Amino acid sequence: MSESKSFGLFVGFLLCATGASCPIELSPPSVVVRYGDPVSINCSTSDGHSAEMGWEATVGSTIIQNVPHVAWTVERLIQTDYDVTSICFYNPPSGASSDQCSKTSTVVVYTFPETIGISGPGGVMVEGETCQFTCDVPNIAPVQNLTVKWYKGDAMIHEDTFKNVGAGKKPVNQSSVLNFTATRQDNGLTVRCEAHLDLRPNGPQLNASSQELKVTVHFGPEGECLSLDKLELQEGDTLGGRCPMTGRPE
Numbered sequence: 001m002s003e004s005k006s007f008g009l010f011v012g013f014l015l016c017a018t019g020a021s022c023p024i025e026l027s028p029p030s031v032v033v034r035y036g037d038p039v040s041i042n043c044s045t046s047d048g049h050s051a052e053m054g055w056e057a058t059v060g061s062t063i064i065q066n067v068p069h070v071a072w073t074v075e076r077l078i079q080t081d082y083d084v085t086s087i088c089f090y091n092p093p094s095g096a097s098s099d100q101c102s103k104t105s106t107v108v109v110y111t112f113p114e115t116i117g118i119s120g121p122g123g124v125m126v127e128g129e130t131c132q133f134t135c136d137v138p139n140i141a142p143v144q145n146l147t148v149k150w151y152k153g154d155a156m157i158h159e160d161t162f163k164n165v166g167a168g169k170k171p172v173n174q175s176s177v178l179n180f181t182a183t184r185q186d187n188g189l190t191v192r193c194e195a196h197l198d199l200r201p202n203g204p205q206l207n208a209s210s211q212e213l214k215v216t217v218h219f220g221p222e223g224e225c226l227s228l229d230k231l232e233l234q235e236g237d238t239l240g241g242r243c244p245m246t247g248r249p250e
Helices: 009-012
Strands: 024-027 029-033 037-044 049-056 065-067 069-074 085-089 101-108 118-119 130-140 146-152 154-162 174-181 190-198 206-211 218-224 244-247
Touching: 024 085, 024 101, 029 037, 037 049, 037 085, 037 101, 049 069, 065 069, 069 085, 118 190, 130 146, 130 190, 146 174, 154 174, 174 190
Parallel strands: 029 101
Antiparallel strands: 024 037, 037 069, 049 065, 049 085, 085 101, 118 130, 130 174, 146 154, 146 190, 190 206, 218 244
8 A cells, every 4th residue: 555545545454453462652642732732642663663554533644654653743732522532553564473453542632711710699698597609610621620629718618529520521611519508607717719620640730719708797696694594783884894795796
């Protein structure tokens, strides 16, 4: 078969052997690429001899070449469905002991927002009341690798993962909801959320934090005297002096 023939014709007669017996190597075998960035994977014969080789890919396929190695290279990976497949095919030279075979690389395309949003109950909360805070993470992929962490002050109070949202690879706008029951100890504290995208071991760990929302809680009076049946006051005493109370608003 000549080098000028299309790679699709080569696939037509290719008999694929198992990866374990296929004498080709991918470097790297797995890549994690930000949407719009370049990507390159080299495919070479492990025996060092030239062979008919090429790439069949969602984008960036190559024609068959009689070479010891061939690269799959894309200057800007902008596959809109984020589903990228790249397969290196190998047709050994005449007389070689190996069979025709192929190896498939793993390509993960990701996107991560620069900022995330948070919204919550407007105004004042009342002690014992349960309200919702929402963390909005726009244009995120793959969402299965996303974790949203909620913080009250410096303490993490809740964590959301999205491993079971499906196998889709396209970016989505993902939200996390925190059910928050107010206590008087929460008054004056802040609530925020963080988005974490973990693409290890072949990619980065990315994170973004929302702004902080201050919590204002109103609660009823509290004092030692409230449990007494009666309180005796001497002349000149005041109720506030003998029985200090706390509450908000004061």
